[in-house]
Amino acid sequence: MNATVTPMKPLHPVLDIVDLSISLPSGADRALAVEGATLSVMPGQTLCVVGESGSGKSMIANAVMGLLPRPHVAPVAGRILFDGHDLLQLTEPQMRELRGRRIGMVFQEPMTALNPVMRIGEQIGEVFDAHGNVPAAEKRRRILAALADVGLPDPELLIDAYPFRLSGGQRQRVMIACALVLEPVLLIADEPTTALDVTTQAQILALVRELQQRRGTAVLFITHDFGVVSEIADHVVVMQTGHVVESGPAAQVLGAPQHPYTRKLIAAIPDGQAQTVPHDDLTRVLQVQDLCKTYHSSGSLFKRGRAVQAAKDISFELHRGETLGLVGESGSGKSSVGRCLVGLAPFDSGRILFKGRNLAQGKSFRRAAAGKIQMVFQDPYASLNPRHRIGAAIAGGPIAQGVGKAEAMARAMELLQLVGLGADAAQRYPHEFSGGQRQRIGIARALAMQPELLVADEPVSALDVSVQAQVLELFAQVRAQFQLAMVFITHDLRVAGQMCDRIAVMQRGEVVEYGETQKVLNDPQHAYTRKLIDAVPRLAGQADVSAKVA
Amino acid sequence: MMQSDFWRRFRRNKGAVAGMVVLLIVAVVALLGPWLATNDPWAMVEQPFVRPWTEPGFLLGTDTLGRDILSGLVYGARISLLIGVVSTFVALLIGVSLGAVAGYFGGWIDAALMRFTELFQAVPSFALAIVLVAIFEPSIKSIVVAIAIVSWPPVARLVRSEFLTLRQRDFVQAALLAGQSTPRIILTQILPNAMSPIIVMASLMVATAILLESSLSFLGLGDPNQMSWGYMVGAARTVLRQAWWMALFPGLAIVLTVLALNLVGEGLSDGLNTRLHGKGK
Numbered sequence: 001m002n003a004t005v006t007p008m009k010p011l012h013p014v015l016d017i018v019d020l021s022i023s024l025p026s027g028a029d030r031a032l033a034v035e036g037a038t039l040s041v042m043p044g045q046t047l048c049v050v051g052e053s054g055s056g057k058s059m060i061a062n063a064v065m066g067l068l069p070r071p072h073v074a075p076v077a078g079r080i081l082f083d084g085h086d087l088l089q090l091t092e093p094q095m096r097e098l099r100g101r102r103i104g105m106v107f108q109e110p111m112t113a114l115n116p117v118m119r120i121g122e123q124i125g126e127v128f129d130a131h132g133n134v135p136a137a138e139k140r141r142r143i144l145a146a147l148a149d150v151g152l153p154d155p156e157l158l159i160d161a162y163p164f165r166l167s168g169g170q171r172q173r174v175m176i177a178c179a180l181v182l183e184p185v186l187l188i189a190d191e192p193t194t195a196l197d198v199t200t201q202a203q204i205l206a207l208v209r210e211l212q213q214r215r216g217t218a219v220l221f222i223t224h225d226f227g228v229v230s231e232i233a234d235h236v237v238v239m240q241t242g243h244v245v246e247s248g249p250a251a252q253v254l255g256a257p258q259h260p261y262t263r264k265l266i267a268a269i270p271d272g273q274a275q276t277v278p279h280d281d282l283t284r285v286l287q288v289q290d291l292c293k294t295y296h297s298s299g300s301l302f303k304r305g306r307a308v309q310a311a312k313d314i315s316f317e318l319h320r321g322e323t324l325g326l327v328g329e330s331g332s333g334k335s336s337v338g339r340c341l342v343g344l345a346p347f348d349s350g351r352i353l354f355k356g357r358n359l360a361q362g363k364s365f366r367r368a369a370a371g372k373i374q375m376v377f378q379d380p381y382a383s384l385n386p387r388h389r390i391g392a393a394i395a396g397g398p399i400a401q402g403v404g405k406a407e408a409m410a411r412a413m414e415l416l417q418l419v420g421l422g423a424d425a426a427q428r429y430p431h432e433f434s435g436g437q438r439q440r441i442g443i444a445r446a447l448a449m450q451p452e453l454l455v456a457d458e459p460v461s462a463l464d465v466s467v468q469a470q471v472l473e474l475f476a477q478v479r480a481q482f483q484l485a486m487v488f489i490t491h492d493l494r495v496a497g498q499m500c501d502r503i504a505v506m507q508r509g510e511v512v513e514y515g516e517t518q519k520v521l522n523d524p525q526h527a528y529t530r531k532l533i534d535a536v537p538r539l540a541g542q543a544d545v546s547a548k549v550a
Numbered sequence: 551m552m553q554s555d556f557w558r559r560f561r562r563n564k565g566a567v568a569g570m571v572v573l574l575i576v577a578v579v580a581l582l583g584p585w586l587a588t589n590d591p592w593a594m595v596e597q598p599f600v601r602p603w604t605e606p607g608f609l610l611g612t613d614t615l616g617r618d619i620l621s622g623l624v625y626g627a628r629i630s631l632l633i634g635v636v637s638t639f640v641a642l643l644i645g646v647s648l649g650a651v652a653g654y655f656g657g658w659i660d661a662a663l664m665r666f667t668e669l670f671q672a673v674p675s676f677a678l679a680i681v682l683v684a685i686f687e688p689s690i691k692s693i694v695v696a697i698a699i700v701s702w703p704p705v706a707r708l709v710r711s712e713f714l715t716l717r718q719r720d721f722v723q724a725a726l727l728a729g730q731s732t733p734r735i736i737l738t739q740i741l742p743n744a745m746s747p748i749i750v751m752a753s754l755m756v757a758t759a760i761l762l763e764s765s766l767s768f769l770g771l772g773d774p775n776q777m778s779w780g781y782m783v784g785a786a787r788t789v790l791r792q793a794w795w796m797a798l799f800p801g802l803a804i805v806l807t808v809l810a811l812n813l814v815g816e817g818l819s820d821g822l823n824t825r826l827h828g829k830g831k
């Protein structure tokens with residue numbers, strides 16, 4: 001059988017996984033990574049496997065490709081039928097013959113998936129070299145066609161370029177070209193857009209959809225994002241801790257989810273609906289006036305250094321109990337502004353006034369703020385010292401500000417209770433906690449200083465969607481309880497819409513739009529804001545919201 | 551939990567376990583020296599040139615002046631370990647403080663300290679050690695100082711690079727925001743996370759220091775009041791063809807001890823997971 005025959009038998013699935021179980025090494029949190037999973041991918045259709053991290057969804061993709069780290073992780077039961085053969089029975093050489101030619105794969109991290117010292121053309125050419133002999137001229141012609149096919153500009157130039165010249169989205173396009181160049185029957189995409197900006201994600205999803213319709217490729221799409229699912233899926237399989245809990249046509253699963261877990265996941269998606277209450281406390285906590293910040297990369301004797309303007313004449317003010325969202329894609333300068341606000345990065349010009357007092361640059365900035373400006377960091381794994389117990393980590397700040405040791409520890413216990421962790425957490429080390437729990441600890445650490453301004457730099461972007469919802473809830477709770485002024489930095493408009501009173505949209509260091517959340521989302525003035533809003537993947541069921549937003 | 555992890559990985563390295571055993575033996579011998587070796591290592595107690603395993607009480611024979619070689623070995627172990635450990639400690643003290651300051655503050659402080667470090671690295675270390683010992687009178691103190699002075703620069707560079715990366719980590723930023731003092735951040739936030747590679751390097755430095763001390767005493771620059779392995783090899787080299795045992799046993803002692811230290815260093819590196827270091831998980 002080959003690709004030209006398959007579409008003639010539309011009822012015969014391309015990939016049929018029956019009762020697949022995959023074992024985990026002893027000592028893991030469960031015995032089987034995947035237990036009795038059954039799913040099938042029809043020709044020309046997209047099957048989305050959805051689940052949170054640890055649900056075993058990537059394991060299925062790797063099992064199909066024969067990429068499981070045997071013998072620690074190995075399929076122990078079931079069959080994976082492809083073309084009528086059980087892939088689990090094939091030898092390594094037979095699998096190698098299938099990979100690339102009949103099954104293509106796209107990985108999550110485009111920045112590391114390409115060999116940095118190989119030209120783009122050579123990398124795609126390797127696929128040809130691995131599967132038979134194609135003359136050089138013919139190979140080049142087909143690579144150029146493949147690059148043009150995935151919508152890359154100037155294939156003639158790109159084919160001889162090195163990966164570092166390409167952006168993340170362009171690299172992912174190259175990876176897709178690589179996977180599709182031999183016209184496989186099945187494309188496996190493992191979270192291919194997770195590492196990308198929202199506008200780039202929309203482009204890549206459109207590309208996959210278009211290529212699939214044109215070529216009739218079957219797609220097995222792994223993702224954790226229900227928004228992405230609704231954009232691309234024909235069929236959906238929902239996984240929870242190794243089990244398939246729900247499967248069916250996309251419209252059915254998304255519109256009328258049967259399993260409580262599916263309902264929980266869908267409910268956890270931030271809907272962009274503001275949950276904030278109006279406040280009348282007009283104490284100004286923060287004023288930012290004409291803040292400018294430029295990064296200079298050092299030049300050499302023959303080359304002038306490059307200057308990147310991360311912040312250009314940024315101005316805004318924030319009252320007590322109010323939240324401002326800084327929204328933008330990576331490289332827009334939103335994190336740089338955040339770091340200037342807390343005094344971790346110097347700025348070039350402009351003024352930052354905290355409770356009416358001008359904060360000078362550098363060390364005196366932090367001394368003047370006296371710990372009343374705190375930050376919650378993005379990466380929950382890097383933000384806690386692995387060698388410090390949780391209690392000591394939280395109490396360390398107040399102790400440094402002169403609070404007595406016993407009192408600081410007592411307060412740390414209280415805060416741990418407040419953020420939903422038991423007091424016994426104080427005696428444990430960070431590695432014993434999950435990402436969401438660590439982020440709670442990070443919030444408790446910031447609150448220990450009794451701050452008046454909290455800067456949160458992408459605090460939920462590293463978390464699963466259901467955990468994300470819980471952490472956002474915690475933020476809203478502590479904001480109300482402590483009357484915190486908050487600067488909430490995020491790339492996700494849905495999150496910003498839910499959390500913020502006002503939103504500032506940033507592009508290349510400039511605020512291109514600034515106003516009330518509802519106004520910005522419902523009636524965007526700037527073209528870039530509209531582009532961002534359009535790019536947000538959303539559920540069909542959320543049509544009312546999207547209609548409002550659009 | 552982290553302790554048992556360490557031992558599990560350390561034990562998996564068979565060489566490291568063997569090295570550990572050898573080191574323990576050397577350490578015990580050094581500690582119990584006076585009780586093990588009944589003869590003063592400097593006293594001429596027998597006829598010279600007694601072959602090993604011929605005379606009861608002189609297991610490894612005697613040297614050109616009739617001194618007990620076994621006693622020499624035992625007392626040599628004391629001096630080798632003492633100098634190795636103490637000089638490494640002093641070198642770590644210098645290297646860690648300079649490297650930490652350079653890596654933490656960066657900028658011109660870093661530049662100045664690194665140029666200063668390179669000044670020492672540019673001079674061949676053994677030559678510098680000889681000059682230093684020759685200028686001061688040869689004594690345990692001067693040898694320790696000389697070895698420490700020639701061996702701190704790599705430590706400083708290692709600690710600096712660790713500090714450069716750890717300084718950027720979010721938990722350090724959080725400590726800054728909390729208003730913790732600079733010494734506190736350096737000592738409690740960053741240094742504990744940089745300890746693993748420092749410990750591994752220290753174990754290898756003890757080995758180098760023992761070799762350096764042996765080389766110095768081989769050249770006659772050792773402490774004249776202390777019997778040392780290097781001195782024994784040096785004294786025996788003129789009669790190498792007539793009396794092989796005089797050079798062989800102290801030579802073997804040096805080789806075994808240094809080898810053991812290197813194996814242990816390797817095992818520590820496995821156990822502390824320095825190759826996976828910095829992942830934070």
